[in-house]
Amino acid sequence: MSKPIVAVVGRPNVGKSTLFNKLIGKRLSIVKDTPGVTRDRIFAACEWRGRTFMLADTGGIEPHSDDIILSQMRKQAQLAIDQADVIVLVTDLQAGVTANDADVATMLQKSGKPVVLCVNKCDRVGAAPPEFYEFYNLGLGDPIAVSSIHGTGTGDLLDAVFEYLPPDVEPDEDDDCIKVAVIGKPNAGKSSLINALAGEERSIVSNIAGTTRDAIDTEIRNKHGHFLLIDTAGLRRRSKVDDDIEKYSILRAEMAVERADVCVILIDGVEGFTEQDSKVAGIAHEKGKACIIAVNKWDAVEKDDKTMVKVRKKLENDFSFMAYAPFVFISAKTGQRLDRLLELITYVNGQHAMRVSTGMLNDVLAMATTRVQPPTDRGRRLKIYYVTQPSTCPPTFVFFVNRADLFHFSYQRYLENQLRETFGLEGTPVRFIIRERGDNSGK
Numbered sequence: 001m002s003k004p005i006v007a008v009v010g011r012p013n014v015g016k017s018t019l020f021n022k023l024i025g026k027r028l029s030i031v032k033d034t035p036g037v038t039r040d041r042i043f044a045a046c047e048w049r050g051r052t053f054m055l056a057d058t059g060g061i062e063p064h065s066d067d068i069i070l071s072q073m074r075k076q077a078q079l080a081i082d083q084a085d086v087i088v089l090v091t092d093l094q095a096g097v098t099a100n101d102a103d104v105a106t107m108l109q110k111s112g113k114p115v116v117l118c119v120n121k122c123d124r125v126g127a128a129p130p131e132f133y134e135f136y137n138l139g140l141g142d143p144i145a146v147s148s149i150h151g152t153g154t155g156d157l158l159d160a161v162f163e164y165l166p167p168d169v170e171p172d173e174d175d176d177c178i179k180v181a182v183i184g185k186p187n188a189g190k191s192s193l194i195n196a197l198a199g200e201e202r203s204i205v206s207n208i209a210g211t212t213r214d215a216i217d218t219e220i221r222n223k224h225g226h227f228l229l230i231d232t233a234g235l236r237r238r239s240k241v242d243d244d245i246e247k248y249s250i251l252r253a254e255m256a257v258e259r260a261d262v263c264v265i266l267i268d269g270v271e272g273f274t275e276q277d278s279k280v281a282g283i284a285h286e287k288g289k290a291c292i293i294a295v296n297k298w299d300a301v302e303k304d305d306k307t308m309v310k311v312r313k314k315l316e317n318d319f320s321f322m323a324y325a326p327f328v329f330i331s332a333k334t335g336q337r338l339d340r341l342l343e344l345i346t347y348v349n350g351q352h353a354m355r356v357s358t359g360m361l362n363d364v365l366a367m368a369t370t371r372v373q374p375p376t377d378r379g380r381r382l383k384i385y386y387v388t389q390p391s392t393c394p395p396t397f398v399f400f401v402n403r404a405d406l407f408h409f410s411y412q413r414y415l416e417n418q419l420r421e422t423f424g425l426e427g428t429p430v431r432f433i434i435r436e437r438g439d440n441s442g443k
Contacts (some may be wrong), residue, residue, distance in 0.1 A: 005054045007045070008020050009090070014119040022151055023046050023055055038406065048159075049162055051162060051168060066141035081107075085115065085165065097134045097135055106210045143235045153384060178262060180263075182229060183256070187268070192332040195335075196335055217230055254283060258287060261290060262289065265294065269295045281322060282321070289394075291322060292325060292341070293327050326426060348426060360423075362387060387399045387400070394430055395428060398435055401437065
């Protein structure tokens with residue numbers, strides 16, 4: 001990323017996510033009074049005194065824990081520290097200076113990065129209490145008193161961060177970055193895929209279903225182009241969601257789909273298609289996103305020379321409501337066909353943004369209606385006067401007709417197939433809008 005990165009770190013439950021949300025001005029990080037809610041790095045833009053930088057929220061650091069999730073959260077925080085230009089260490093006034101705070105402070109001093117010490121939960125107005133001065137013992141300079149709930153002291157904190165930001169440089173000309181949401185049910189391998197494409201351990205990976213709770217972004221550039229990969233929490237059936245953190249994660253995943261240009265629907269190749277895969281794909285389809293169905297863990301599937309054909313045929317039937325979506329059989333673990341996946345992402349993104357001239361559309365319409373006559377009802381025949389394309393992403397076509405009720409679904413499907421046959425439109429849904437135009441001829 002060309003913008004400076006400021007990492008917000010600290011031990012669990014000191015209010016990092018509340019502070020993060022206050023600084024960026026919106027509720028992006030999940031906030032709950034439970035240690036370990038934030039597990040991955042989350043990036044968002046923050047602006048102060050005319051400078052924009054990327055703020056990174058991290059999971060709480062437990063320096064000596066052997067727990068698999070906590071140890072990977074520690075690794076994520078270390079990655080954020082390595083990438084950051086400035087580090088904000090958040091501590092808790094009410095808890096005082098703990099041994100973990102001292103260990104984290106030592107780790108930050110070894111990094112050689114500039115550190116701003118934030119003492120959170122200073123919620124009372126007036127002079128700082130005596131326990132505030134304990135934090136000088138961490139050896140990180142003057143602590144800054146902040147209340148992340150009320151927002152007091154955040155200006156002083158941002159001023160201190162501003163002083164350490166690297167010199168401003170002329171921003172690069174924004175190129176065509178493709179936003180890609182990787183969606184699927186829990187434990188399908190979404191984070192592993194992101195890590196394989198990015199070439200680093202960008203998302204926490206474990207075989208515990210539901211490890212990723214937040215939607216996080218990874219920017220990559222390679223020979224295939226410029227991509228922003230959005231990892232999402234696994235989408236579960238709402239009836240199975242009995243925890244408000246999981247409910248909020250589902251909303252975040254749906255928001256990730258909303259942000260994306262292309263959705264990669266990840267299927268567990270070993271487990272095979274489930275009803276939940278259909279629901280996940282339905283979210284992307286309903287929002288009109290370009291889609292690719294990627295069958296992951298293909299390396300672990302017992303197969304012969306006919307297995308792929310059989311699986312593809314079954315999946316085509318399972319995903320019959322989105323027959324436009326191409327399939328790719330991949331392995332995030334071995335890297336099998338990941339180049340092909342990136343090629344498909346670029347291709348379907350172009351199809352999603354395709355615009356067809358009105359002249360060409362009406363030529364296709366004329367040939368299609370000559371080949372198969374429009375339907376009739378009680379002596380009235382559907383007349384399609386012309387068609388035009390007012391928008392893209394997804395390609396949207398407006399048909400002007402004499403009677404909308406005569407434009408049956410089956411004939412719309414026929415015309416959609418004709419448009420796809422002529423112009424491609426692979427990997428993207430299309431939208432039809434029907435407009436009636438006055439016609440009193442009675443025929």
